[in-house]
Amino acid sequence: MGDEIAISLKNVSKCYKRYARPIDRLKEILIPKSIHSQEFWALKDINLELYQGETLGIIGQNGSGKSTLLQIIARTLTPTTGEVVVNGRVSALLELGSGFNPEFTGRQNVFFNGQILGLNKEEIEHKFIEIEKFADIGSFIDQPVKTYSSGMFVRLAFAVAVNVNPEILIVDEALAVGDIYFQQKCYERIRKLRDIGTTLLFVSHDSTAVHKLCSRALLLEGGKLILDAQPKQVIDLYEAKLLQKNDVQPDAVKIDIISEDGSRKLEQESSVTSAVDEVVINAPDVSIKFIRFLDEQGEEILVAISEQLLQLSIGILFLQSYADPHIGFKIREKTGEVIFETNTWCMGKSIGRVDSATLVEICFRFYVPLMEGEYTITFGIADGVIGESTFERTLLYAHNVSVLKVLKNTNSIRWSGIVNLSPTVSIDKQAYV
Numbered sequence: 001m002g003d004e005i006a007i008s009l010k011n012v013s014k015c016y017k018r019y020a021r022p023i024d025r026l027k028e029i030l031i032p033k034s035i036h037s038q039e040f041w042a043l044k045d046i047n048l049e050l051y052q053g054e055t056l057g058i059i060g061q062n063g064s065g066k067s068t069l070l071q072i073i074a075r076t077l078t079p080t081t082g083e084v085v086v087n088g089r090v091s092a093l094l095e096l097g098s099g100f101n102p103e104f105t106g107r108q109n110v111f112f113n114g115q116i117l118g119l120n121k122e123e124i125e126h127k128f129i130e131i132e133k134f135a136d137i138g139s140f141i142d143q144p145v146k147t148y149s150s151g152m153f154v155r156l157a158f159a160v161a162v163n164v165n166p167e168i169l170i171v172d173e174a175l176a177v178g179d180i181y182f183q184q185k186c187y188e189r190i191r192k193l194r195d196i197g198t199t200l201l202f203v204s205h206d207s208t209a210v211h212k213l214c215s216r217a218l219l220l221e222g223g224k225l226i227l228d229a230q231p232k233q234v235i236d237l238y239e240a241k242l243l244q245k246n247d248v249q250p251d252a253v254k255i256d257i258i259s260e261d262g263s264r265k266l267e268q269e270s271s272v273t274s275a276v277d278e279v280v281i282n283a284p285d286v287s288i289k290f291i292r293f294l295d296e297q298g299e300e301i302l303v304a305i306s307e308q309l310l311q312l313s314i315g316i317l318f319l320q321s322y323a324d325p326h327i328g329f330k331i332r333e334k335t336g337e338v339i340f341e342t343n344t345w346c347m348g349k350s351i352g353r354v355d356s357a358t359l360v361e362i363c364f365r366f367y368v369p370l371m372e373g374e375y376t377i378t379f380g381i382a383d384g385v386i387g388e389s390t391f392e393r394t395l396l397y398a399h400n401v402s403v404l405k406v407l408k409n410t411n412s413i414r415w416s417g418i419v420n421l422s423p424t425v426s427i428d429k430q431a432y433v
């Protein structure tokens with residue numbers, strides 16, 4: 001990360017005009033000083049300083065203002081109020097097809113876009129082979145882009161955006177469109193750009209991608225910046241909010257943000273904060289009494305050996321009766337990325353009705369096919385199944401309730417990756433005639 005500020009936003013807000021009917025827009029144009037629209041603030045008072053080389057993920061529910069923010073930084077939209085300073089050459093992949101002239105061929109658009117990005121004809125010619133190879137759309141490169149599929153659009157747009165040596169790269173959801181091989185190629189290229197110090201702004205609903213690519217993240221809600229912190233904390237709060245949104249009794253779900261200094265505050269009280277340690281949902285009448293790791297024989301253990309059978313035993317005290325509670329867990333690696341998750345409903349098991357003042361002990365048994373290292377456990381308890389991962393009421397949702405330490409299994413094969421598939425191998429040799 002450099003010492004220079006790449007992007008600075010001071011009190012940036014954006015107001016759109018909304019018209020109930022198309023005719024109202026016309027009336028406003030034709031009759032001076034008449035107002036037939038309503039103001040809608042898509043961004044409210046955003047302050048942000050991003051240093052060169054930082055990789056920023058922007059997260060938020062639909063309509064929270066992510067694209068508006070990116071467009072303002074990319075200078076395709078002007079803010080209504082506030083100040084925006086951008087230092088460096090920006091290459092932006094915004095809405096599908098934006099920046100392309102539909103009547104031009106792919107080749108013409110590459111030159112057209114390259115010039116907009118500040119390259120001269122020779123420089124673009126020099127890069128063209130690489131762009132064409134990266135886009136890999138065959139003879140379509142000489143067809144008008146209006147004949148392209150959405151996948152072809154993204155391929156060409158991405159190929160241009162990443163091959164013009166941007167200092168700041170802005171990517172808005174675009175990668176979701178391509179096929180898996182193209183997505184992998186794009187992520188690899190983004191990682192390379194990140195590693196050579198390119199500043200990256202990245203909007204995605206894919207939290208795994210944000211975990212992997214970004215060093216920092218923002219959470220937007222209703223046009224407001226509500227959290228500016230590490231991706232792990234931002235995604236935790238975002239997911240808690242999604243749980244709250246899906247809840248049939250959302251008012252009953254209270255999100256606690258535990259600050260780095262240990263103090264708790266209700267999410268509703270929070271303004272922009274960066275010192276978040278944990279995000280917790282907990283109904284007052286449900287509590288975790290114990291969490292234990294046991295070996296195959298039921299003996300308590302403090303560390304597990306890779307590939308051993310492990311029992312995760314949890315005691316939950318219900319002080320109120322619940323008709324149909326379910327319990328789940330997640331294992332996450334240290335950046336917060338989920339390696340595995342399930343719950344009793346997904347496993348086809350029912351706890352059944354739980355009366356008030358009942359201690360429920362539940363035990364998940366599994367092999368630990370993980371690389372040596374530390375993993376964290378997240379627990380969730382919810383009541384009343386509606387569908388997969390959807391319940392009437394979330395009772396408890398807490399990250400990092402326990403750390404699972406895994407040691408290397410010295411009897412294992414050598415392997416790398418996340419999960420040991422414990423493969424066997426057979427070899428057959430025959431003379432070939």
Ligand SMILES: Nc1ncnc2c1ncn2[C@@H]1O[C@H](COP(=O)(O)OP(=O)(O)OP(=O)(O)O)[C@@H](O)[C@H]1O
Nearest residue numbers: 016017018042060061062063064065066067068069
């Ligand atoms: N030109 C416009 N006129 C009026 N309202 C607009 C306009 N563009 C965006 N909006 C509104 O501004 C809000 C923010 O939109 P924006 O596209 O920035 O959200 P987003 O977080 O990117 O959403 P999504 O995840 O669905 O892409 C939305 O409520 C949207 O309806």
